[in-house]
Amino acid sequence: MTDPLLRPLPADLRPETLALDAGLTINPATRTIQPDIAMSVNNLVTPGEGAFSAAGLGDIADEPYTYARWLNPTVRALETRLAALEGAEDALAAATGVAAIAGLFLTFLKAGDHLIISDVTYAGAAELARSILTDLGIEVTPVNLSRPEALRAALRPNTRLVHCETPCNPILRLTDLAEIATIAHAQGALVSVDSTLATPASTRPLSLGVDLVVHSLTKFINGHGDALGGAVAGRKELVARMRGRAGVYLGAAMSASNAWLILRGIDTFYPRMKQINDSAGRIARFLETHPAVERVIWPGLPSHPQYELARRQMDLPGGVIAFRTADPQAMARQLAHRLRVAHYAFSLGHQRSIVTLLDTEEMIEGTYRLSGEALEDYRRFAGDGLFRLSVGLEAAEDLIADLDQALTT
Ligand SMILES: Cc1ncc(COP(=O)(O)O)c(C=O)c1O
Known part of the structure; x- marks a missing residue:
């Protein structure tokens, strides 16, 4: 859709500039240069324009902002910037x-279709696929997608979608997106990737052949821990299918106020990611030398088992570090008690550093249900439990000193 209020931009702007200016509209009445929040749920329509049933809605180019569950100007500004x-x-x-993620699955899969999903993904995606999609008659096969031969073996004539995550949460294992896309496309399946941990500052999955990129905007893209949000980006025709189905009927439309907060978060996205990645490198190298730490997993360390792939596929290694210690449960209690700068809490990608333990037994029993080779693969990264450290914007020296005193026994 070309919004008449959209500020025209020169071609070939760099991402750092697009993060500020893409999707920016100028209100002709006020001529303000910060985005407005359009809180209105509905806008005036001309009789005969638009459609009452969502099934009658066509291309958003032809549809005005009739109703905010379909399209809202502030949310649209965010969508334009994310694209x-x-x-x-x-x-x-x-x-x-x-x-x-749910919208993606419910748009592109129906009963009798087959989904291949990375056997380690964000827990919500894994549990949604295993418990809800299978109830709906969708066949689901979890596969370690860092092994292309495993994907080849799992593909079926009815495979419609291959969903991966790289680096995957929480073990930070990587997937070679170009290779996975080539294999899946040869079988006629779409490929989606949850790129929340990588972020567009690191990896541009669409340029590697992936069809749809998913984000939890709640994490690094908003970056301030004060708004929930998600997005899917890809070819116009695929996004239009999602908007017409899950976008409207799942009812999980983004609020205008959250879109505004996330737009403001994106203004500083690139400088934040640069600092976070610089600090993450310093902290990962420090953790490798700490006597209480048995193993550090971070795609920017030569010790990461897929370091070569990280260098090829990722411009930045990311703001999440995983590490292991002896007796992880006792260490979790110690960290929660002693940390003064980082916070012991769930989530990731915020301005404040966050640490949490992901206990292997709990993840395997509750979320992944892995066995055999898949379980061995998981344990090779996670051992009995993995601490996930999401690096924030504090001074790296302060974080290192805090982690040092909190980890030392
Ligand atoms: C990789 C990844 N994808 C998706 C999600 C879900 O995002 P949200 O909490 O915004 O629903 C998370 C949340 O932790 C995540 O880490």
């Missing part, structure tokens, strides 16, 4: 990352 950052034709925003 620019991913190099996508279009994007659809949703209330949460999980809503974006």
Whole structure:
């Protein structure tokens, strides 16, 4: 859709500039240069224009902002900016990352279809696929997608979608997106990737052949821990299908106020990611030398088992570090008690550093249900439990000193 209020931009702007200017509209009445929040749920329509049933809604180019669950100007500004950052034709925003993932699954899969999903993904995606999609008659096969031969073996004539995550949460194992896309496309399946941990500052999955990129905007893209959001970006035709189905009927539309907060978060996205990645490198190298730490997993360390792939596929290694210690449960209690700068809490990608333990037994029993080789693969990264450290914007020296005193026994 070309919004008449959209400020025209020169071609070939760099991502750092697009993060500020893509999707920016100028209100002709006020001529303000910060985005407005359009809180209105509905806008005036001309009789005969638009459609009452969502089934009658067509291309958003032809539809005015009739009703905010379909399209809202502030949410649209965010979608335009996200599409620019991913190099996508279009994007659809949703209330949460999980809503974006659920919308993706419920748009492109139906009973009798087959989904291949990375056997380690964000827990919500894994549990949604295993418990809800299978109830709906969708066949689901979890596969370690860092092994292309495993994908080849799992593909079936009815495989419609291959969903991966790289680096995957929480073990930070990587997937070679170009290779996975080539294999899946040869079988006629779409490929989606949850790129929340990588972010567009690191990886541009669409340029590697992936069809749809998913984000939890709640994490690094908003970056301030104060708004939930999700998005899917890709070809116009695929995004339009999602908007017409899950976008409207799942009812998980993003609120205008959250879209505004996330737009403001994106203004500083690139400088934040640069500092976070610089600090993450210093902290990862420090943790490797700490006597209480048995293993550090970070895609920027030569000790990461897929370091070569990280260098090829990722411009930045990311702001999440995983590490292991002896007796992880006791260490979790110690960290929660002693940390003074970082916080012991769930989530990731905020301005404040966050640490949490992901206990292997709990993840395997509750979320992944892995066995055999898949379980061995998981344990090779996670051992009995993995601490996930999401690096924030504090001074790296302060974080290192804090972690040092909190980890020392
Ligand atoms: C990789 C990844 N994808 C998706 C989600 C879900 O996002 P949300 O909490 O915004 O629904 C998360 C949340 O932790 C995540 O880490």
